[in-house]
Amino acid sequence: MTGPGATGTENSHVDGRGSHFVAANAIRNVIIKWVMHPSARWAPLLAACTGLVIAGSTWPDGPASQYALWGTLAGLSVASAAARVLHGKPQQGTADSRHVRVVGILSLFSVLATVGAWLAFQHVVTHGEVDVTGQVHTRGVQPLDDTGHRTLSLLLDAPALREPRNALRLTLAIDDHDPAGPTCLPDTSATVSLLTSGVAAQTRTVRPGDTVDFTLGARARSVRIDLLLHTAHGCRMDVRATGAVLHDM
Incomplete structure (x- = not known):
């Protein structure tokens, strides 16, 4: 035989399932009315x-x-x-x-x-990545050579950095100043150094056409990258940024 207590428990389970069913059905009807x-x-x-x-x-x-x-x-x-x-x-x-x-x-x-x-x-x-190639400024005299004019600075000012990113991807083109003469590209490289307030100095060595990444930190107000050219005696080279992209690492 089933005692009164068991019957009460069974009824409560049925009532619970019934109330859940009613609630689910009501929600379903509301969704259907809205959709239709x-x-x-x-x-x-x-x-x-x-x-x-x-x-x-x-x-x-x-x-x-x-x-x-x-x-x-x-x-x-x-x-x-x-x-x-x-x-x-x-x-x-x-x-x-x-x-x-x-x-x-x-x-x-x-x-x-x-x-x-x-x-x-x-x-x-x-x-996302922000292309700032057109906003890179150069400071220094070109063409560069292996004696008196070996250095150049690449600059990004505050307007170029209005979108906060923590890294800069830089691609440099180093070309012969006189395309008609013998090429100096095989003997040419450059040392680039990031000198930015609040960021640890970073130095990279690049070949013509190489791409390098620099860490800028949370909020750089300006970016300065110094370049030192290494080339053969008598060579004269032009340097320009062909790509400068701000991004998050």
């Missing part, structure tokens, strides 16, 4: 397009490759939102379960893709 409401039909597409407009109006610098994730998610959000709009009501005029499921999946997918695209874009804005 006429005003919600355009909401995902509006959110996706708004994200595109904001991104376009605040577009930062940097290579296109760093926007690949944002572009993929933004495209998926717009495509799924457009599919949601085009997925009209069933012909019989009732929102059957299959139709509701498809519309719900499209709406949810579009919203999640829009949020993901926005987060990806904000990551690029905060940590």
Whole structure:
């Protein structure tokens, strides 16, 4: 026989399961009503397009490759939102379960893709690469040689560093001053030294066309890189920055 206590426990379990079922069913009905409401039909597409407009109006610098994730998610959000709009009501005029499921999946997918695209874009804005090649200034007399004119300074001022990044990737071109004469490139190298307030001195040796990375710290207000040329006797060389990219390491 089952005692009164067991019956009460069983009833409480049934009541608990029943209340959970009622709550879940109520939430499901609310979601269905929102998804199927006429005003919600355009909401995902509006959110996706708004994200595109904001991104376009605040577009930062940097290579296109760093926007690949944002572009993929933004495209998926717009495509799924457009599919949601085009997925009209069933012909019989009732929102059957299959139709509701498809519309719900499209709406949810579009919203999640829009949020993901926005987060990806904000990551690029905060940590993406910033091309400052055109803002590198040189101080010194060129061409450089192996005797009296061996040094040159490369400078980045505060306007070029307005986007806070903690590293600089620098690519240097070292070319023969007289392209018609014998080349001195095989015998040429340079020592580059970062001299920036608040950052430990860093020295690198580069060959023509090499790329080097310097750590700038949390917030550099200006960057100065001194260059010392090493070349053969009688050679005259021109130095210029062909790439300068701020980035986070």
